Amino acid sequence: MSNLSAAASNLGALDAAHHIHPFSDMQKLNAAGTRIIERGEGCYIFDNHGKKYLDGFAGLWCVNVGYGRKEITEAVMRQMNELPYYNTFFGTTTPPTVLLAQKITSHAGPNINRVFFTGSGSEANDTWFRMARVYWATLGKPEKKMVIARRNGYHGSTVVGASLGGMKYMHEQGALPIEGIVHIGQPYWYGEGADLSPAEFGLKVARELEAKIDELGEDNVAAFVAEPIQGAGGVIVPPETYWPEIARICKARNILLVVDEVICGFGRTGQWFGHQHFGVEPDLAPIAKGLSSGYLPIGGVMVSDRVGEVLVNEVGDFNHGFTYSGHPVCAAAALENLRIIEDEKLVERVRDDVGPYLAAGLKSLEDHPMVGQTQCVGLMAAVQLVEDKADRKRFEDKEKAGIEVRNHCLANGLVLRATGDRMLYSPPLVISRSEIDDMITITRNGLDHAWKVMQG
DSSP states (O other): OOOOHHHTTTTTHHHHHHHHOTTTHHHHHHHOOOOOEEEBBBBBBEEEOOOEEEEHHHHHHOOOOOOOHHHHHHHHHHHHHOOSSSSSSSTOHHHHHHHHHHHHHHHTTTEEEEEESSSSSHHHHHHHHHHHHHHHTTTTTTTTOOOEEETTTOOOSHHHHHHHSHHHHHHHHTTSOOOTTEEEEOOOHHOOOSSSSHHHHHHHHHHHHHHHHHHHOOGGGGEEEEOOOOOTTTOBBOOOHHHHHHHHHHTTTTTTEEEEOTTTTTTTTSSHHHHHHTTOOOEEEEEEETTTTTTSEEEEEEEEEHHHHHHTTTTOOOOOTTTTOOHHHHHHHHHHHHHHHHEEEEEEHHHIIHHHHHHHHGGGGGGSSTEEEEEETTTTEEEEEBBBBBBBBBBHHHHHHHHHHHHHHTTTTTEEEEEEEEEOOOTTOOOHHHHHHHHHHHHHHHHHHHHHHHHO
């Protein structure tokens, strides 16, 4: 047996011995054993035992065009043979980098015409954070450097990204958040709206931004950042009143509006970007994930003309960047990915066909005693688990409720994510109606199982 074959036959042991996983209790993971995924095809992944799973989560929100797209791998191979790497420092660039920047901005709206490239969504959030501070300092307002974010938001796991995010369990590791970042409430009506209507609650939570600006002083606040729809926080779709009020406040109080498009971008919501779904115009917008459908790591920041004109014409050197900013091979993968999304009209397909079909399928689950609410925008959705739907009473052990549903679905060939007592869906944009039917059937069976468990 060759060394490679021997290693492949013992991957679980090697993983336990040498690999530290993200967001994992390694002692528990090593005791349970790692699931090893060997290949993917369309909307399915296959483990090293040959078991097939419908990937209802598109990897990590990202495999928008599905697995096994040879067009992307061939584009990568061509670029690898022509120029496997060069940087974008010192007055240089590469053809796919330039073309990708143009292609992204062609879909972003008339006020966004520039992109700064990074290697990930976390890096993109670090990047706009510096851009915002440099922007205001260049305009003679260096004191405008505070950033307001949201509790239970997610913006990555670097020091700045984790600080911007409102995840308490992340803040507890590493003495976060860093100075200059504060948080306000989230627009989670089902869990926190009490007796208010969704419209009333949306306005109430949005106006926390105005109150926080008053508390900090408008001259000290650089930006507000939020995801169009909270992703890792539970696919929380804000009430319709929320985003218009946020946009009004940012404009009235002269702070930058930063919309985190890392998850919502590139067709996920049935628009090219989440800000378009909600009808707002960001000043800065981090991107990643669906940009390359996860085939290679790449991210960036879409920069509005308001900020871009200052960065380009007034700042001088913007002393920020990465070895792999605009990496030509990653850019080639992203370009081909975006071509597929355009040519196959996947954004329109999500908006007009499979998005509404998933919403209807999930809505049918609301007759289940364990389902309090479903929310779905495009192919981004959540099922809210409850103990008693009459008064929106949630299970005391929220984590257990979600884990029971998730694990039963996984055992029956469906990958979902559980965030507490919310089941999350984010399948590839190429998913078929019959595959959605399978998702709904397996989910219902998972709910039946979990309901029995939670009832004791």
